[in-house]
Amino acid sequence: MASQFDAHGRLRHLVTLQGLPRERLVELLDLADSFLTPMGTFPARNRALAGRTVANLFFEPSTRTRASFELAARRLGADVLSLDVSTSSRAKGETLLDTIYTLQAMQVDIFVIRDAQSGVPDFICEHVAPHVAVLNAGESHLNHPTQGLLDVLTMRRHRGSFGDLVVTIAGDIQHSRVARSAHHALTTLGVGELRLVAPPALAPDPAEFHGATLLDNIETGVRDADVVMCLRIQRERMEVSRNPDPQDFYREFGLTPERLALAKPDAIVMHPGPMNRDVEIAGSVADSPQAVIAEQVTHGVAVRMAVMQTVMETLHG
Numbered sequence: 211m212a213s214q215f216d217a218h219g220r221l222r223h224l225v226t227l228q229g230l231p232r233e234r235l236v237e238l239l240d241l242a243d244s245f246l247t248p249m250g251t252f253p254a255r256n257r258a259l260a261g262r263t264v265a266n267l268f269f270e271p272s273t274r275t276r277a278s279f280e281l282a283a284r285r286l287g288a289d290v291l292s293l294d295v296s297t298s299s300r301a302k303g304e305t306l307l308d309t310i311y312t313l314q315a316m317q318v319d320i321f322v323i324r325d326a327q328s329g330v331p332d333f334i335c336e337h338v339a340p341h342v343a344v345l346n347a348g349e350s351h352l353n354h355p356t357q358g359l360l361d362v363l364t365m366r367r368h369r370g371s372f373g374d375l376v377v378t379i380a381g382d383i384q385h386s387r388v389a390r391s392a393h394h395a396l397t398t399l400g401v402g403e404l405r406l407v408a409p410p411a412l413a414p415d416p417a418e419f420h421g422a423t424l425l426d427n428i429e430t431g432v433r434d435a436d437v438v439m440c441l442r443i444q445r446e447r448m449e450v451s452r453n454p455d456p457q458d459f460y461r462e463f464g465l466t467p468e469r470l471a472l473a474k475p476d477a478i479v480m481h482p483g484p485m486n487r488d489v490e491i492a493g494s495v496a497d498s499p500q501a502v503i504a505e506q507v508t509h510g511v512a513v514r515m516a517v518m519q520t521v522m523e524t525l526h527g
Contacts, residue, residue: 212225212332212335212336214226214230214335216524216525219231220523220524221234221238221517221520221521221524222343222521222524222525223331223335223343223344223345223521224344224345224346224355224356224517224521225331225332225335225344225346225349225353225355226346226352226353226355226391226394227353227355227358227359227391227394227395227398228353228394230355230394230398231398232398232399235359235395235398235399236399237520238359238513238516238517238520239359239362239363239366239513239516241516241519241520242359242360242363242509242512242513242515242516243363243367243512245511245512245515245516246508246509246512249508253285253511254285254512254515255285255286255287256285256286256287256519257286257287258286258287258518258519258522258523259283259286259287259288259319259320259518259519259522260286260287260288261287262287262288262289262319262320262522263288263289263290263291263316263317263318263319263320264279264283264288264289264290264291264318264319264320264322264518265290265291265292265293265313265318265320265321265322266279266280266290266291266292266293266322266347267293267309267313267321267322267323267324268292268293268322268324268347269323269324269325269326269330270324270325270326270348272324272347272348273484274483274484274507274510275324275347275348275356275357275510276292276324276347278507278510278511278514279322279345279347279514280292281511282511282512282514282515282518283320283514283518285511285515286515286518286519288319288320288518291313291318306330306333306334307334307337310334310337310338314338314339314342318342319341319342319343319522319525320342320343320344320345320518320521320522321334321338321342321343321344321345322345322347323344323345323346323347323349324346324347324348324349325348325349325350326350327349327350328349328350328351328352329349330349331344331345331346331349331353341525341526342525343518343521343522343524343525345517345518345521348387349387350387351384351385351386351387351390352387352390353387353390353391354387354388354390354391355391355394356510356513356514356517357387357388357391357392357482357510358388358391358392358394358395359395359513359516359517360506360509360510360512360513361388361391361392361395361439361480361482361506362392362395362396362399363509363512363513364478364480364502364505364506364509365377365437365478365480367505367509368437368478368502369436369437369478372396372399372400372401372402373400373401373402374402375401375402375403375436375437376402376403376405376434376435376436376437376474377392377396377401377403377404377405377435377436377437377439378405378406378407378431378432378435378437378438378439378473379392379404379405379406379407379439379441380406380407380408380428380431380432380438380439380440380441380463380465380490381407381408381412381440381441381442381443381463381490382408382412382441382442382443383406383407383408383412383413383414383419383424383441384408384412384413384414385412386441388441388482389406389414389419389441390418390419392439393406393419393422397420397421403423404419404421404422404423405422405423405425405431405435406419406422406423406424406425406431407425407426407427407428407430407431407432407463408424408426408463409426409454409459409462409463410426411454412443412454413426428462428463428464428465428469429469429472432465432469432470432472432473433472433473434472434473434474435473435474435477436473436474436476436477436478437477437478437480438465438470438473438477438478438479438480439479439480439481439482440465440479440480440481440485440490440491441481441482441490442481442482442483442484442485442486442490443456443459443486443489443490456486456488456489459489459490460488460489460490463490464488464489464490464491464492465479465490465491465492465495466492466495467492467494467495467498470495470498470500476500477500478500478501478502479491479495479496479498479500479501479502479503480501480502480503480506481496481501481503481506482506483503483506483507485503
């Protein structure tokens, strides 16, 4: 695996939150926090990436993450190139590295990569020029580091510290890169208790989630929780025959108002999106005052600004 850090321990790439030192994680959260402005006011902007070029290579469908990275790069003053995989040279048979080398020859400074195949961001890290950074925007079921950062930023802004926090993540844990990145971040930050709730068919290997409590009962998982995050059924990452029936899943594991009432009265409700309303989460819960789902989206732009500014300072600061 290629190193995410330069010789001085500074962040050069961001492929995973696993193994990211707490100091670096907190620095990214603090910088992202500084980019947040009240809704209705102008968003934060600077010229940290002025003259730089960011290429978004999304070889897997995305709306939120791609738009968030584009806005983040533009608000830092960068030129942005976004490739449509359906018309890219890779779809015509060009190798991934040839695509990277072609764009690198156009003086791209940051590659933002999203791919359904495991190992692609790390592979690109090993082959880019020394002045180029690679950011993982979602990799198979393994990693989604900027999502993990925005999730813990949301928790921190509402709860402050993590030591006494009870966080419940419910849904398709087995296929979720969101759950894995959240686990990496929360473990590093010293979360009080992390509960993972999933039906047996969608439960992960416990070895992947060291320190977390695995449960198959949503009521037990939600009881007295400070944070409840629901996950979408990852239909694109499982066999068709294993897709649960939506009505059955909602009856057994959906976050209903009655189940949310078991959490602490001031518990917050999160979801990485896109949501399947009345499957993993009731529409009324998603729209309730306890839901901070829209805030997660706002925080995503700030987090991606923080990551891009940080890697550019490492390479060219």
